[in-house]
Amino acid sequence: MKHEKPDLPPYAKIRQMNRGGYDKELANEILDAGLVAHCGFIHEGRPMVIPMVYARIGDKLYIHGASTTRIIKDNKAGVPASLEVTLLDGLVFGRSAFHHSMNFRCVIVHGTARLVEDLEEKNIALAAITDHMAPGRWAECREMLQKELKATGVLVLDVEHVSTKVRTGPPVDDPIDIGTDIWAGIVPVATGFGxxxxxxxxxxxxxxxxxxxxxxQKFA
Amino acid sequence: MKHEKPDLPPYAKIRQMNRGGYDKELANEILDAGLVAHCGFIHEGRPMVIPMVYARIGDKLYIHGASTTRIIKDNKAGVPASLEVTLLDGLVFGRSAFHHSMNFRCVIVHGTARLVEDLEEKNIALAAITDHMAPGRWAECREMLQKELKATGVLVLDVEHVSTKVRTGPPVDDPIDIGTDIWAGIVPVATGFGxxxxxxxxxxxxxxxxxxxxxxQKFA
Incomplete structure (x- = not known):
């Protein structure tokens, strides 16, 4: 059976299927487009995963939290940590359950976390985290108070390794399934702002x- | 200054602010409403975080992947693992950067992962994962082939502990900031299907x- 090449909308185009890679530019693109990072660290021998807002400055990633929280206290002193950001782009329906999938862009960053002690770096990081969520917001805000700065812990993750995975495009079904009357295709998923x-x-x-x-404009 | 109680839309209502808890019913509600889980495990002493589709059946969570992947191979034999699902509901703008936040519902599940070896449990789990993404899809699909079943590894996470965190409602600003001309409020965020x-x-x-x-209907 010959498959005609359809005129696909942008979200259905195959950029590269099931691409796993170590492309730093793509990793940064995904990091800059995400809203929530899923941060991994080890606490008493157990893997922890916590959602956090974040920002990237060059090869450093910053997260913040109340100085008293576990994630800040556990990761102060140069420990292995990771950070994952996933952008979901669609549900992929194959004719078989086996060929179901999701279209997504994902990055997993490994590095070493430490507490930011330098006050200038801390301020720059907090501005970046605020502006990551809403570009320009830091300058609109009332300035941070000393007590607020003190109550906020900022961690930096020095990026040592990134890996990316991207799936785009339609399902890839087996030849035996093509032509049956089972529907196959994709349902785009997007994040929208109200x-x-x-x-x-x-x-x-x-x-x-x-x-x-x-x-x-940045996220929607 | 007296704050009038506004007539808020549902997404802005304060259900419970910054609620951290161990409410199993709420945990299940979040697990059932999520599309992607962020799975944590330890690989050679490093915390790994991988996005996965999943399903819940009672107190068990199931994920699946190619039998040959690291996440399946690393978690076969009763190791500590975790799974986090976060639903982002809004961006929260305070007058100060300090009082910026996000509205979200999040659950973090800790348990022990093991490979599902029983064929009946494996089939039920794969059906649940398919139907979690699109209810009823399993029955629409062509049946799984033996070679597909063999190529798919299913992990079960026996849930030992859940914790939830939920933030809803408007920013909570300091009295010194109220009445200034800095805008504060929320921007709803939602996931939509095309x-x-x-x-x-x-x-x-x-x-x-x-x-x-x-x-x-389930997700949007």
Whole structure:
């Protein structure tokens, strides 16, 4: 059976199927496009996974949390840690359960975590984390207070190794299944932002800032 | 300053702020609503985090992969493993960077992973994983072949401990910041499905099946 080459929409195009690799540029692209990182570390011999906001500056990744939390305390002193970001792009339906899959872009970063002690690096990291979520937000905010800085622990992950995995495109079914009346294809999945909703105590006339538009353009 | 109680849309309502807990019912609710799990295990002393599709049956969680992959081979024999699912519901903008946050529902499951060797349990698990993504899909599919079953490794995580964390509602700013002209509020985030896109070799007249509608209703 001859398969015609269809005129696919962008989300269905095969960029590269099941690509596993170590492409740093692609890794950075995925890291910069994600909202939540899933951070792995070892606590008393057990693997922990915690969702965190984050930012990338060059070959360093930053996460933050209350100084008193386990993830900050456990990872202060140069321990092995990892960070994974996955962007889900679609559900893939094959004719067989075996050929079901998901379209996704994913990066797994391994490195060594340590506490950021330098105050300048800490400030730059906090600005980057804030701006990662909504570009330009740091400059719109009221400045950090000393007590807030003290209550916040920032960890840096010095990136030692990245691996990426990407799946795009339609299902890849077995020849025996082609032509049957079982539907196969993809359902695109995307993350969308709703309308901003102001806190009740925002004075009349204070409008949603530029950073929200920037976030919408970045992620949606 | 008195804060008036606004008429909030459902996504902005405070169900419980920064709730950390061990509520099994809530944990199951989050597990059943997620599409991708972030699985943690230890490989040669390093914490690994891998995104996986999954399913829950009672107090057991199932993941699957090619029998030859590291995650399947490393976790065959009763080793500590964890699985985290996070649903992102919104970005939270405070007046200060310090009071920025995300609205989310997250569960972290700890347990012991082992390979599923019983063929009946393996079949039930594979059906559950397929139906987790799109309810009813297993029954629509062509039956699994022996060679496909053999090529697929299924791991079970016997759940030993769950912890949940949920944040909902608007930012919680400091009294000194209220009334300033810095915007504060939330931007809802949601996962949406696009229109199904049939593979090029699906015969004319074969329409998207009921499982896709079911998936759409479940996740979107």
């Amino acid at each position: 309308q901003p909703y102001a806190a009740a105590d925002v004075p009349d006339g204070v409008e949603p800032p530029a950073s929200i538009l920037a976030a919408r | 229109q199904p896109y049939a593979a090029a070799d699906v015969p004319d007249g074969v329409e998207p099946p009921a499982s896709i509608l079911a998936a759409r």
